[in-house]
Amino acid sequence: MKLLLLWDIDGTLIHCRGCGKRAMEQAFQQIYGVEDAFRGIGMAGGLDLHFLEAAFVKHGLQSAGPARLDEFLTRYYQELEREADTEDNILLPGVVSILERADAEPLWYNALGTGNLERGARIKLDVHGLNRYFPVGGFCEAPVDRAVMLQQGVDNAGSYYGTEFAPEQVVVLGDTDRDIRAARAIGARVVAVATGGCSYELLESLNPDLLLSDFSEPERLYGFLSKSCKL
Structure with a gap:
């Protein structure tokens, strides 16, 4: 059975140490004149456009905010290119070897499933040369769940790879409770890794199909995926 591996980015593949938030705050200040606009807005496992909506409401910009959204995004991407290309953007251990293995397996297909806007996601991943593993994905291009x-x-991966993936063929890999809940909502399996926004104990309480401390010793992951292919 074919498997679609649907990867989160922040806290799963890489650690940006707040580079996305800093870029958003800088762009928000430049376009809307508000400092520390995202203070108090929880971002772990969330979606970029939801953060913006929350900031618009918080600062009374429900009308003015969306009207200048294109300007904001242009400035955000400029700031993110600078923020992401620093020592704060860290590739997490074991990630490249797992992606290489997935590329080599004829029944495993990589794709992204991230709350980032696509251009923002590509900027973050490009620093480590990871975009080549992810020709397709799902991104926050609208403020959806x-x-x-x-x-x-x-759906995008199915179109790109020319194969339809049923829910039981999808494995979501992420680091937060939101990844687990979203995976369950679409009927997918879920691999949780405690390298990001949630503790091992919290992730464990949500009963993912596989829980890892990190990806530095990937044999358990390979075993889980190989077994899933045979179901």
């Missing part, structure tokens, strides 16, 4: 975004990733 995370589960909807994941399903878009499944």
Whole structure:
């Protein structure tokens, strides 16, 4: 059975140490004149456009904010290119070897399932040369629910790879409770890794199909995926 591996980015593949938030704050200040606009807005496992909506509401910009969204995004991408290309953007251990293995396996297909806007996601991944592993994915191109975004990733991957992926053929890999809940909402399996926004104990309480401390010793992951192919 073919498997679609639907990868989260921040806290799963890489650690940006807040580079996305800093870029958003800088762009928000430049376009809307508000400092520390995202203070108090939780971002772990969320979607970029949801963060913006929350900031617009918080600062009374429900009308003025969307009217200048294109300007904001242009400035955000400029700031993100600078913020992401620093020592704060760290590739997490074991990631490249797993992606290489997935590329070599005829029944495993990589795709992204991320709350980032696509251009923002590509900027973050490009620093480590990871975009070549992800020709397709689901991104936050509209302020939708995370589960909807994941399903878009499944559909986009199906079109790109020329194969339809049923829910039981999808494995979501992420680091937060939101990844687990969204995966369950679309009927997918889920691999949780405690390298990001949630503790091992919290992830464990949500009963993912596989829980890892990190990807530095990937044999358990390979075993899980190989077994899933045979179901």
